[in-house]
Amino acid sequence: MVIYLTGFMGSGKSTLGKKLASLAGLPFIDLDREVELREKSDIATIFSERGELCFREAESKALRAIDTGTGAVIATGGGAPCFNDNMEFMNQTGITVYLRLTPAALTSRLEGARETRPLIEGLNGEKLLEFVEQKLREREPYYLQSAIVYEGLGQDARALLKEIRSKGGVSA
Ligand code: S3P
Helix, strand or coil, rough: CCEEEEECCCCCCCHHHHHHHHHCCCCCEHHHHHHHHHHHCCCCHHHHHHHHHHHHHHHHHHHCCCCCCEEEEEEEECCCCCHHCCHHHHHHHHHEEEEECCCCHHHHHHCCEEEEEEHCCCCHHHHHHHHHHHHHHCCCHHHHCCCEEEEECCHHHHHHHHHHHHHCCCCC
16 A cells, blocks of 8 residues: 655655654655755755755655555655656555645744745745645645545544545545
8 A cells, every 4th residue: 555645745755754753564656856866965955955956856756766666654744746748657656645634733833844945945924825825826736636534633543544444445
């Protein structure tokens, strides 16, 4: 079973992904880390030295290169579903779960986590909220193509895993 977690920056994909992975006995893979390993550089440097387009190419390649073996839980970067038919690829190769949070909740979670995220570097307060609202409007049509929409702050990983298994035709 391959599970892809989608959603905005700061929605908690890595935290929930690790919980799901340990409950399901599957490896956890973070797509951002895969990009960094393949490119031998960190996300902020890739953005600043090569630009976002290059990052998106690298991200799409890394997504397709993951060895999912007998299964995996994969946390994707916030922009990944919105480029290069990645959402279609994920829906063809696994079960997608959108972790949905409101712009206000995302903004408060992102306030303390800006330095590693080039898209929101230098934004705070009202400006950050405006950015999140605007980007979420652009991106949500992609996120909503996920097989499951999970209201993010509840984080009942056990119940979610049950739902994923029922969608994937694997008994819970
Ligand atoms: C991005 C989200 C980041 C990372 C990059 C771009 C985005 O991942 O891929 O900084 O476009 O939303 P997280 O969602 O894990 O923060």
